[in-house]
Amino acid sequence: GGNIGLASKYFDLNIDNKKIICIEPEKNNLELSKKNNNSDIDFLNCAVGSQNTSGNIIDPGLGNFAYRITEKSNESGQSVEIVTINRLISKYTDNNTLPFLIKIDIEGFEKNLFQENLEWIEKFPVIIIEIHDWMMPKQNISSNFLKAISKHERDFIFIGENIYSISNKI
Numbered sequence: 001g002g003n004i005g006l007a008s009k010y011f012d013l014n015i016d017n018k019k020i021i022c023i024e025p026e027k028n029n030l031e032l033s034k035k036n037n038n039s040d041i042d043f044l045n046c047a048v049g050s051q052n053t054s055g056n057i058i059d060p061g062l063g064n065f066a067y068r069i070t071e072k073s074n075e076s077g078q079s080v081e082i083v084t085i086n087r088l089i090s091k092y093t094d095n096n097t098l099p100f101l102i103k104i105d106i107e108g109f110e111k112n113l114f115q116e117n118l119e120w121i122e123k124f125p126v127i128i129i130e131i132h133d134w135m136m137p138k139q140n141i142s143s144n145f146l147k148a149i150s151k152h153e154r155d156f157i158f159i160g161e162n163i164y165s166i167s168n169k170i
Contacts (some may be wrong), residue, residue: 001047001106003065004084005033011101012039019097021088023048024069025057025080041094048106049082050115057081069109085113085120101126108132114144121152127165 002008002022011020022037024030025047034043047055047069056077057070069080089099102124104110110129121127127149131142153168 001029001067002033002043003029003105005036007105008033008041009037009104012037012041015101019092020101021075021092023076023088025069026064026078029064029067029133030145031063044081044083046081046083047109048088048104049109049112050084050117051082052084052087053082054079055082066107068107069112071112083116089120089123096168099123101128104129108136108141111139111141111144114148118148121148122167125167125170127154128159129163129165131163 002024003047005022005024008020011018020041021044021047022030022033022041023044024033027045029044030043047057049069049071053071054116055069055071057080058070058077060066060068069082070077071082081158085102093099099120102120104113104127106113110131129145131145133139133141135141149165154165157164157166157169
């Protein structure tokens, strides 16, 4: 999730020749993200997951940085579109544009994201992810990520709460 756009702003200020897509399911956070950025960033009001479907935004009461997504759209909460990363790649890439870096901080929904439709992993030389097992004990939040990523030739660097996964093929 793009939250209030600080990572988008950082990447915008520090990377040349880029196209940044900021994905944030919660509308108020997305509006703050737009205000915090003033360049050519595409802001999408949706969530990412393993299937193109819909779900709900759940507010666990921890502030605007901790909204969660549930894939069950019949639960309470604000409805949100869920799109696959493969779908986003097909929309945003062409012969002149290739994926390079993806930053994933989706408050536990990474368990869903890494269930299926994982062709996109190989396309990103750099994946930065925050895993949320600490926030949701005994739910095996990182298990699908670990299964999926272990099939690829990648190195891993741990800095703070983030895991940097770097392809060995670049």
